[in-house]
Amino acid sequence: DGGITQSPKYLFRKEGQNVTLSCEQNLNHDAMYWYRQDPGQGLRLIYYSQIVNDFQKGDIAEGYSVSREKKESFPLTVTSAQKNPTAFYLCASSPSPQREGPRTGELFFGEGSRLTVL
Amino acid sequence: GNSVTQMEGPVTLSEEAFLTINCTYTATGYPSLFWYVQYPGEGLQLLLKATKADDKGSNKGFEATYRKETTSFHLEKGSVQVSDSAVYFCALIPYTNAGKSTFGDGTTLTVKP
Numbered sequence: 001d002g003g004i005t006q007s008p009k010y011l012f013r014k015e016g017q018n019v020t021l022s023c024e025q026n027l028n029h030d031a032m033y034w035y036r037q038d039p040g041q042g043l044r045l046i047y048y049s050q051i052v053n054d055f056q057k058g059d060i061a062e063g064y065s066v067s068r069e070k071k072e073s074f075p076l077t078v079t080s081a082q083k084n085p086t087a088f089y090l091c092a093s094s095p096s097p098q099r100e101g102p103r104t105g106e107l108f109f110g111e112g113s114r115l116t117v118l
Numbered sequence: 119g120n121s122v123t124q125m126e127g128p129v130t131l132s133e134e135a136f137l138t139i140n141c142t143y144t145a146t147g148y149p150s151l152f153w154y155v156q157y158p159g160e161g162l163q164l165l166l167k168a169t170k171a172d173d174k175g176s177n178k179g180f181e182a183t184y185r186k187e188t189t190s191f192h193l194e195k196g197s198v199q200v201s202d203s204a205v206y207f208c209a210l211i212p213y214t215n216a217g218k219s220t221f222g223d224g225t226t227l228t229v230k231p
Contacts, residue, residue: 112159
């Protein structure tokens with residue numbers, strides 16, 4: 001079945017360690033996104049990529065890094081510079097805005113990865 | 119900038135009650151509007167959407183109408199079920215579709231038997 005796969009589902013990290021969250025999609029979508037979700041809050045955009053080998057910072061990019069070497073994959077690294085990394089991380093994808101045109105933009109989400117810093 | 123404001127929760131209803139979750143937005147031009155639902159421990163999934171003024175999105179008994187004059191996209195369901203218990207997010211994407219959705223803070227719905 002087509003979809004988005006995030007791994008691991010749960011991750012524990014010690015302070016000062018970098019961790020990488022995996023996101024893979026087989027929907028043939030050009031655009032991919034990483035969001036952070038904290039309790040009682042909406043989703044905040046960390047990074048997004050609209051095409052391979054290109055990505056842009058979202059609203060809260062500090063302390064995070066990404067790469068987009070393949071269309072299917074958009075891993076997120078949470079670095080030791082991120083002051084409060086404990087959160088639920090959601091990866092999403094969407095068809096290319098250029099192909100779908102404006103007024104679309106539906107997001108397809110993975111199941112999420114819950115990161116806890118000990 | 120763009121913003122989405124949802125009614126504060128949590129909302130608790132009895133089974134078969136009528137549901138309204140308010141959503142208003144601020145955006146330039148004509149954004150597309152969405153409702154997403156998140157069940158416990160899962161990611162979000164699209165519930166319904168509307169892409170122009172006066173459009174009505176509907177799915178699984180839920181409805182929402184794009185009202186440009188009041189900049190609103192309220193979610194309604196005539197008779198809720200226990201299985202509707204979840205967090206509901208209102209969201210918009212700008213007309214230029216720069217790829218950056220804006221989400222509300224989410225409203226937690228609990229339906230009791």
